[in-house]
Amino acid sequence: MSFPKNHKLVRKFLRAPRLTFHVRRLGAYVPPHLRKADAGNETESTVKLNRRINGLFNKMAEGNIALILQDVESLYQNHRRHDVTSTLTTLIIENIGSHSELLDSYVTLYGCFVASLHHIIGIDFAAYFVQNVVSQYEHEYASLDATLGSDSYGKQCTNLAILISELYQFGVISCVLIYDIIRDLLESGLREFEVELLLKIVRASGTQLRKDDPSALKDIVDSVMQKIDTVDANRSSRAKFMLETLIDLKNNKMKRITQDQGTTNTAERLKKFSEGVGKRHHTSSSEPLRVSLSDLRSADTKGKWWLVGSAWGGDPLVEHQKRVEETPAVHDQKSSGEVLLEIARKQGMNTDIRRSIFAVIMSSEDYVDACERLSQLNLKDVQQREIMRVIVQCCGKEKTYNPYYTLVGQQLCQTSHSHKITLQYCLWDFLRELGETEAGGAEILKSNAATDVSASKQQISSTRRTNVARAYAWWVAKGAVTLAILKPLDFAVLQPETQTFLRTFFSYVFIGTQTSSPILATVENLPRNPDTLIQVFSTTGRIQSLPEGIRFCLRNIFRKELKAKDSEDSFLRWAIGIADDALQSGVDLDVELS
Numbered sequence: 001m002s003f004p005k006n007h008k009l010v011r012k013f014l015r016a017p018r019l020t021f022h023v024r025r026l027g028a029y030v031p032p033h034l035r036k037a038d039a040g041n042e043t044e045s046t047v048k049l050n051r052r053i054n055g056l057f058n059k060m061a062e063g064n065i066a067l068i069l070q071d072v073e074s075l076y077q078n079h080r081r082h083d084v085t086s087t088l089t090t091l092i093i094e095n096i097g098s099h100s101e102l103l104d105s106y107v108t109l110y111g112c113f114v115a116s117l118h119h120i121i122g123i124d125f126a127a128y129f130v131q132n133v134v135s136q137y138e139h140e141y142a143s144l145d146a147t148l149g150s151d152s153y154g155k156q157c158t159n160l161a162i163l164i165s166e167l168y169q170f171g172v173i174s175c176v177l178i179y180d181i182i183r184d185l186l187e188s189g190l191r192e193f194e195v196e197l198l199l200k201i202v203r204a205s206g207t208q209l210r211k212d213d214p215s216a217l218k219d220i221v222d223s224v225m226q227k228i229d230t231v232d233a234n235r236s237s238r239a240k241f242m243l244e245t246l247i248d249l250k251n252n253k254m255k256r257i258t259q260d261q262g263t264t265n266t267a268e269r270l271k272k273f274s275e276g277v278g279k280r281h282h283t284s285s286s287e288p289l290r291v292s293l294s295d296l297r298s299a300d301t302k303g304k305w306w307l308v309g310s311a312w313g314g315d316p317l318v319e320h321q322k323r324v325e326e327t328p329a330v331h332d333q334k335s336s337g338e339v340l341l342e343i344a345r346k347q348g349m350n351t352d353i354r355r356s357i358f359a360v361i362m363s364s365e366d367y368v369d370a371c372e373r374l375s376q377l378n379l380k381d382v383q384q385r386e387i388m389r390v391i392v393q394c395c396g397k398e399k400t401y402n403p404y405y406t407l408v409g410q411q412l413c414q415t416s417h418s419h420k421i422t423l424q425y426c427l428w429d430f431l432r433e434l435g436e437t438e439a440g441g442a443e444i445l446k447s448n449a450a451t452d453v454s455a456s457k458q459q460i461s462s463t464r465r466t467n468v469a470r471a472y473a474w475w476v477a478k479g480a481v482t483l484a485i486l487k488p489l490d491f492a493v494l495q496p497e498t499q500t501f502l503r504t505f506f507s508y509v510f511i512g513t514q515t516s517s518p519i520l521a522t523v524e525n526l527p528r529n530p531d532t533l534i535q536v537f538s539t540t541g542r543i544q545s546l547p548e549g550i551r552f553c554l555r556n557i558f559r560k561e562l563k564a565k566d567s568e569d570s571f572l573r574w575a576i577g578i579a580d581d582a583l584q585s586g587v588d589l590d591v592e593l594s
Contacts, residue, residue: 046087049079053087057095062109062270069116069277076121088117089129093136096163097156104204105266107159111166112270118172119278123289126172127304130289133167134177134296136160144193154193161197165204169267170274173289175212178205179220180293186223195242202242206249214250221246347397349390353383357390367407371415387412388422392430395471396464403518406471413480423475424485430468431488433460435495439488460497469504477512477532482539483550491549491556503557509536510575523571530578537582547583554579 052075056068075084092110096102118126140157161181168178182201185194202209210217224243295304344358356377364370374387388409395405412419431439475481494502511520513532520526540546554576555562561569562576 045079046083049075049083050087050091053084053091057091060109060113062266065109065113065116065270065273069113069120072117073120081121081124085121085125085128088125089132092129093133093160096159097136097140098159101155102159102162104162107162108166108169108267108270111163111170111172112274114167115170115172115274116277119274119281126289127291130167130173130177130291131296131299131304133160133163134293137164154197158197158200162200162204165201168205168288169208170271171288173291175209175216176290176292177296178209179213179216182220183223184293186220186227190224190227190239192238195239199242199245202245202249206245210249217246217250221250347393349393351386353379353386354390357387358394361390361394361405361408367404367411370408371411374412375415381418384416384418385422388419389426392423392426392468392471396468398467399463401467401470403474406474406518409471410475410478410480413475420481423472423481427472427485428488431498431501434465434497434501436489436498438490465497465501466504469501470508473505473508474512474518477509477536479536483537484540484543484546486550487543487546489549491553494553499557502553506554506557507572510572510579513575526571528571528574533575533578534582537579538585540583541585551580551583 053072056071060068072084072088092114096107096110114126114129137157137160140160144154144157164173164181165178167173168175178201182198185198188194221243224246340359340362341355343362344355347358349355349358357374360373360377361370364373379387391405391409395402398405409419409423413423425440428439472481472485476483476485489498510533511523511526512518513536514526514529537550540550558572558576561572564573
């Protein structure tokens with residue numbers, strides 16, 4: 001449809017004003033906290049914020065630090081977090097890094113203030129502050145020669161070093177950074193300034209350093225003793241005094257190290273105040289920052305790993321090239337960990353959890369070390385069940401019986417009841433492999449209802465059957481598990497392989513009750529202590545029909561030994577007699593309860 005040129009709609013369109021569109025070229029994105037720098041001047045709100053914080057600092061004292069913290073917290077609510085954090089950091093560094101020598105109590109007050117904000121605001125503030133104060137300290141230390149001979153020589157650097165020491169005292173940073181600074185001073189040489197600065201740091205935080213890492217302190221003392229001989233005679237007296245102070249600290253002689261009593265009392269009060277702030281705010285981010293000096297120096301290139309989302313691996317191409325250059329020429333040699341993981345796959349460890357457990361068990365020094373390292377895997381409750389399954393599987397795979405797995409299992413059962421339950425289910429799985437389809441819990445029996453004996457029975461090697469029998473016999477004899485693990489068996493219709501398994505099992509239960517060594521396999525010269533044997537077999541009394549079933553089993557599988565008269569089987573006849581009496585008591589108890 002078209003309109004003539006003199007149509008009223010056409011005339012109206014022609015009379016309408018023309019619209020002009022202007023396209024503005026946009027530059028690169030600038031983060032909000034950097035836009036004021038691009039503008040070239042401070043905004044009015046930033047100037048007011050600076051004045052407000054400066055006014056709070058001018059009247060800050062031990063008595064009103066709580067009120068000042070409340071005012072600062074309100075500033076965080078009304079201003080951008082980065083603006084408040086950067087302003088606080090800049091003003092504190094300016095106040096502490098002055099050209100005059102400050103009182104220790106003044107620096108301690110600011111240390112308490114920063115630690116309290118660490119509790120209130122979080123790790124973002126603490127990380128930003130620590131990085132900037134250490135950077136300023138290193139800048140002042142590097143420019144010492146420029147102020148040589150002036151009245152302010154080294155005072156800014158010293159004040160900042162004391163502030164860093166106070167941050168350590170108040171739990172903002174760990175001993176890692178302090179020890180790095182001390183090592184850096186020692187590597188720079190024992191000039192007069194370095195000696196005085198070391199003394200300041202040791203007096204401010206020496207006691208805490210000794211508590212946190214005494215071995216690192218010992219290494220530093222040894223390093224100082226090696227360097228002390230190279231010090232000039234004019235400076236040797238002060239350097240030797242520093243060495244004596246360090247030795248006193250290492251030997252826990254605190255008289256030379258302790259500051260004056262007034263400063264110590266002030267620091268203790270402020271430390272209690274800071275800890276109270278953390279408790280009131282229920283903060284979980286108040287753990288000391290375990291950053292090193294190298295971490296802070298490489299923050300611009302490798303990121304800040306101590307902040308969530310701020311870490312990165314540097315330039316991957318450059319890092320890869322460095323790794324290629326540093327890699328030895330021989331590539332066909334595998335680490336022990338890789339070898340263990342490969343063996344684990346061959347052994348049928350079909351999950352990462354099982355392979356990790358296998359690697360820990362195989363690489364441990366002994367069963368105690370294995371249990372400690374297994375606990376450090378931080379497995380969930382469901383994942384912990386795999387530990388016992390791996391132990392039973394490894395035990396069965398050995399060519400000869402290895403008691404190491406037995407001892408690991410025994411130790412674990414002493415620490416957690418859930419391991420005992422897992423051992424029980426592992427045995428039931430093994431019994432089903434022997435053809436006992438009724439062995440298992442209700443859910444297992446329900447899932448296996450359609451499976452016949454011939455389908456569930458597997459070929460079990462005699463070595464595996466013996467190893468598993470001996471392991472469970474030891475666990476029963478030492479109370480890791482009880483004979484209740486046999487409750488699903490129908491002793492009247494046992495499979496032939498199950499009878500062979502139980503014959504080995506009960507033989508080593510008898511032996512295990514009379515010895516403290518899981519290696520012992522003969523009955524010669526064994527003591528005959530009936531109490532331990534009774535203790536094992538009397539635990540079946542409260543399980544219906546189990547005592548009578550075990551009595552029937554013992555009479556059946558050991559009938560030849562019971563009829564024999566030779567001395568070789570006398571131990572078995574004695575043990576079976578004691579066990580039968582204990583089981584008879586269980587049968588009588590069962591009758592009374594029924």
